[in-house]
Amino acid sequence: MKEREIVIIGAGPAGLAAALGAKDKGAKDILIIERDQYLGGILNQCIHNGFGLHRFKEELTGPEYAQRYADMVKSAGIEISDRTFAVKITNKKEIFCLKPGEMMKLKAKAIILATGCRERTREMIPIHGFRPSGVYPAGLAQKMINIEGWIPGEEAVIIGSGDIGLIMARRMIFEGMKVKAVIEIMPKSRGLRRNIRQCLEDFSIPLYLSHKVTKIHGKERVEKVSVCKVDESFKEIKDTSFDIKCDTVLVSVGLIPENELLEAAGGLIDKKTNSPVCLKPYQTSIEGIFSCGNCNKVYDLVDWVSRDSYEAGGLAAMYANGELK
Amino acid sequence: MNKLVCIACPAGCEMILEIKNGKVISVKNNKCPKGSTYAAEEIESPKRVITTCVKTDLSVKWLPVKTSSPVPKEKLFDFLAEISKIKISKPVKAGDKIAEKLLGFEGIDLIAGRTIEI
Numbered sequence: 001m002k003e004r005e006i007v008i009i010g011a012g013p014a015g016l017a018a019a020l021g022a023k024d025k026g027a028k029d030i031l032i033i034e035r036d037q038y039l040g041g042i043l044n045q046c047i048h049n050g051f052g053l054h055r056f057k058e059e060l061t062g063p064e065y066a067q068r069y070a071d072m073v074k075s076a077g078i079e080i081s082d083r084t085f086a087v088k089i090t091n092k093k094e095i096f097c098l099k100p101g102e103m104m105k106l107k108a109k110a111i112i113l114a115t116g117c118r119e120r121t122r123e124m125i126p127i128h129g130f131r132p133s134g135v136y137p138a139g140l141a142q143k144m145i146n147i148e149g150w151i152p153g154e155e156a157v158i159i160g161s162g163d164i165g166l167i168m169a170r171r172m173i174f175e176g177m178k179v180k181a182v183i184e185i186m187p188k189s190r191g192l193r194r195n196i197r198q199c200l201e202d203f204s205i206p207l208y209l210s211h212k213v214t215k216i217h218g219k220e221r222v223e224k225v226s227v228c229k230v231d232e233s234f235k236e237i238k239d240t241s242f243d244i245k246c247d248t249v250l251v252s253v254g255l256i257p258e259n260e261l262l263e264a265a266g267g268l269i270d271k272k273t274n275s276p277v278c279l280k281p282y283q284t285s286i287e288g289i290f291s292c293g294n295c296n297k298v299y300d301l302v303d304w305v306s307r308d309s310y311e312a313g314g315l316a317a318m319y320a321n322g323e324l325k
Numbered sequence: 326m327n328k329l330v331c332i333a334c335p336a337g338c339e340m341i342l343e344i345k346n347g348k349v350i351s352v353k354n355n356k357c358p359k360g361s362t363y364a365a366e367e368i369e370s371p372k373r374v375i376t377t378c379v380k381t382d383l384s385v386k387w388l389p390v391k392t393s394s395p396v397p398k399e400k401l402f403d404f405l406a407e408i409s410k411i412k413i414s415k416p417v418k419a420g421d422k423i424a425e426k427l428l429g430f431e432g433i434d435l436i437a438g439r440t441i442e443i
Contacts, residue, residue, distance in 0.1 A: 047378060047389040047438065048376045050334075050335060053335065061389060061391055063419070064420075064438050064439070067419040067438075067439050067440060145378075146378055146387065147386070148387075149378070149380065149386055149387050174375075174377055174405055192335050192337050193330045193337030194330060194332040194335065194337040197330040198373065202373070202398070301335065
């Protein structure tokens, strides 16, 4: 089993910034493991702008922000193993990975988890109906359009008014789709005001606050959704129901930190947020296993992911060389 | 009195404008000077930066792109139609200009968002 100083799992914004932080605190031997063949993680599908205003003092798109970090990591000479999937880690800081044609076993002085988060799905919010095709988590639809070039349907309704849902409303309009409505159960949107303005109002897409989708109709393919008004305790208000015809439903109802590796290694996970329990900054309940970025807590801005993950990387480097008490 | 949400940055200031004869004469509630610039432009001739993708023959199938400066809002879909005709067949670097003077507009170029080497 090969011994390494620092192993980082994930080459999204958190993993890349953590690697630079570790390097700057003196780590000599850093390896980043990434399952994709590109660096930058989910930033690559976030083709809209608005990234980097704090970190780079200019407005960048997601891929541009990713490219800057990928370039910095490459010029720092940090080793990357791409197309490599971390299957298991242990509390002895062993890492088991699969890569094409090979099973890799490593042991690290410190591990940094930078595995990001995943989307909450339709199944996590109660909606009646069958399971027709045409229902997508918003981030998956984003990947379909921006990475694969597939158009998910013709007429869409978006459930939830988080930023990903808002951004996708505009994106689908740009690709020639109709966006019939955004349905938000809360009395206020969780999304940024500027996204409501430039993604919905610019295209006269109605935003229904204090409303919920009660049923998705259609057996093979989505045919329509039923929507109704809700009161302060989210109970349906009688006689307010109406239908919206559509063939596509995007679900944008939040993100959950991805912590299966840590959980299987015996690390403590907060059941409410799915974040790791950290008693020391960025350090999980297993000594020497660190966590940063969206798998630590879900962030609104990538700029803060970079800032915090850089710090986490530095702490992991100090731990690895025995400076962190 | 008119309200306007600033889209210049994620802070999204809710600005209060005073408008006379189609011109902004005062802006309040903005945290930075970008707000007053944006407000004047939004009322007189609104503009938006376009971000989208163009098809490639390379290892990455779609290249993310943006316009180098904002385009007139009423021409958004004309620009999108023009951009959709572009195809990339040679490697590009992030920041490369892949088309110039879109629809003949001086200073509105199309910029590659990532590097594609092969």
